[in-house]
Amino acid sequence: MSSVVFQSSLPGLECLHRGKVRDVYAIGDDRLLMVASDRLSAFDVILPDPIPGKGEMLCQISNFWFAKTAHLVPNHLTGDSVASVLPPGVSLQDYGRRSVVTKRLRPLPVEAIARGYLIGSGWKDYQASGRLCGIELPVGLQQASKLQQPIFTPSTKAAVGDHDENVSFDTIVAAIGAELAEQVRDLTLAIYRYAADYALERGIIIADTKLEFGLDGSGKLHVMDEMLTPDSSRFWPADQYREGISPPSYDKQFVRDYLETLDWNKQAPGPSIPGDIIEGTRQRYAEALWKLAEIKLD
Incomplete structure (x- = not known):
């Protein structure tokens, strides 16, 4: 793995976000340099300790899926090399595998979430109301139950430090219009089904995924x-899945489970x-990258 990057530093480039x-850095008026750091967030809070190599693994698995789903939906990648836009003196070894050059798009103010299983905030909402994002679900479901079919359960896109909030499809229609909301919903579900x-x-x-x-x-x-x-x-x-428990995972649920044992608000x-x-x-993270994409990072 290359050096740990908790916060990138690219002198001469304008950091937009x-x-x-x-x-995210500006590259002219129409492109961005997006750097995946080794920061880890949980419950929408950035934790103080990085996960070494995490940014590289995230970038590589994203690139894998962008390529695999290009027949379903266009993506933000330009194909331009990271080396061609790094400032002089910045190490390609540190940034090459954790960065991409992307199109400069106008982001939609929605977290597009597809769920195939009832877990996380979806499970909590179901326990409270029997519904999820306005969708009535069958009675008697358990934690981690497989849903009859994947559902689209959007949330608001919160600022850093704020919490995302599950909302109804009608809320998304009001925010971005019916035609665009239907496109987002249909593409989110198509991507999820294909990837699942x-x-x-x-x-x-x-079990679920969030797209932007x-x-x-x-x-x-x-x-x-x-x-x-x-x-x-x-x-x-x-091979370890069963209903009624939060299953073992290849994702940051491992950290969430630890944090749930703490007296932290x-x-x-x-x-x-x-x-x-x-x-x-x-x-x-490394095992997921290998199992899904057959990529190993030294």
Whole structure:
């Protein structure tokens, strides 16, 4: 693995945004350099301890899925080399595998979420009301139950430090219009079904995933940011899945489960993470990258 990057530093480039994981720089007027850091967020709070190599793994698995789903939806990648845009003196070894040059899109203010299983905030909402994002679900479902068919359960796109909120499809229609909302919903479900089928052949259940979309200058919809990563999805070993529990995972649920044991109110600042939890998380991300994409990073 290359050096740990908690926060990128690229002198001479304008930093437009620092998100929970990614730092975004302007490359002229029509392109961006997107850098995946080794930061880890949980419950929408950035934790103080990085996961070594995490940004590289996220970037590589996203690139894999962008290529695999290009027949379904355009994506933000330009194909331009990272080396061609890095400032002089910045190490390609540090940034080459964690960065991409992308189109400069107008992001939609929605987290597009597909769920095939009832877990996380969806399980909590179901327990409280029997519904999820306005969708009535069958009675008697358990934690991690497989849904009859995948559902689209959008949320608001919160600022760094704020919490996303599950909302109804009608709320998204009001925000971006019916035609665009239907496009986002249909593409999100198509991507999820395609990826879930592919992953299951490799022994991984994709329980849910979160996607982001943006529009180019002509109004064409693109998937952007990241795609089907252990940060944005729940990956479960298929041979260890059963209803009624939060299954073992290849994603940051391992960290969430640890944090749930602490006396922490899920507000910033986040607590420090022990070394064994950091290493366990790194290993899970690496295993997902190998199982899904057959990529190993030194």
